[in-house]
Amino acid sequence: MKRGFTDHDQDLHVQGVTCAASSGWTAGAARSELGLDNGDRSVSGVLSDVDLRAEDIRAGLYDGAQIDTYAVDWRNSDIFVPVSSGTLARIEMRGQDQAAFVAHVEGPAARLQRSIGRRYTPLCDAQLGDARCGLSDPVGTCDKRYATCRDVFANTLHFRGFPDLPGEDFITLYPRSGDALDGASRGGTGRL
Incomplete structure (x- = not known):
């Protein structure tokens, strides 16, 4: 079902959809970074039984x-x-009586900023103490490095990074006299 809202003082009919003026609908500012507007913005309005109901928002x-x-x-x-x-990312209900709302809208470029799957990085991507980390009651802080996982927490079995990834200088490496060319890891930058 299509819903329409307007910040005009009268209802408007656009492409076969009645856009309600009674909603108090107002557009927020779009966010722009480095000159590339990804279209993120927010809109706000007032909940009413006719247009948007709090129960519908809570139900997703x-x-x-x-x-x-x-x-x-x-x-x-x-x-x-x-x-x-x-795309509507989330709706926040506001005010003491929860009668107002702010809807956060993501532009098309937001999809490009999402991480899908795991990242290949020498640092661990688990949170200290979560199920992927495997530590039940960790004490201290974790800087996500392999050496910290090994030396401080003795938890290398659950390290969730890729410590043997070649460093940035990998492209400049070349065989040298005396190097062991047996295919073993050179001990990438992550194991430090």
Whole structure:
């Protein structure tokens, strides 16, 4: 089901969807970093039984919804320009009576910033004390290095990094007289 909202003072009908003016819908500022706008933005409004209900938000009814924003000529709503598109990342209910909300919308570029799977890095990607780390009551802090896992926690069996990855200087290495060329690890930078 499509829902429409507007910050205009009257309802607008755009592409067959009635955009409610009574919602108090207002657009927040878009975030831009290094001149590359990934389209992240927020919008806010007021909950009402007609438009958006708190129960629906708590139940996750709108999670992942497609959000399209248009600039519309209020005198002739057949004249519009697409402004942005994104996916609803999360909704926060605000105010003492939880009657207002802020919806956080991710632009298309947000998908490029997500980590999918594991990263190949010499550092451990587990959190100290979690199930992947394997330590039940760790004492101290962990800097995610293999040497710390080995020397401080004696937990190398559960180290979740890749300590034998070649360092940045790997591309400049060449065989030298006296090197053992047996295929064994050179002890990548992660084991320090």
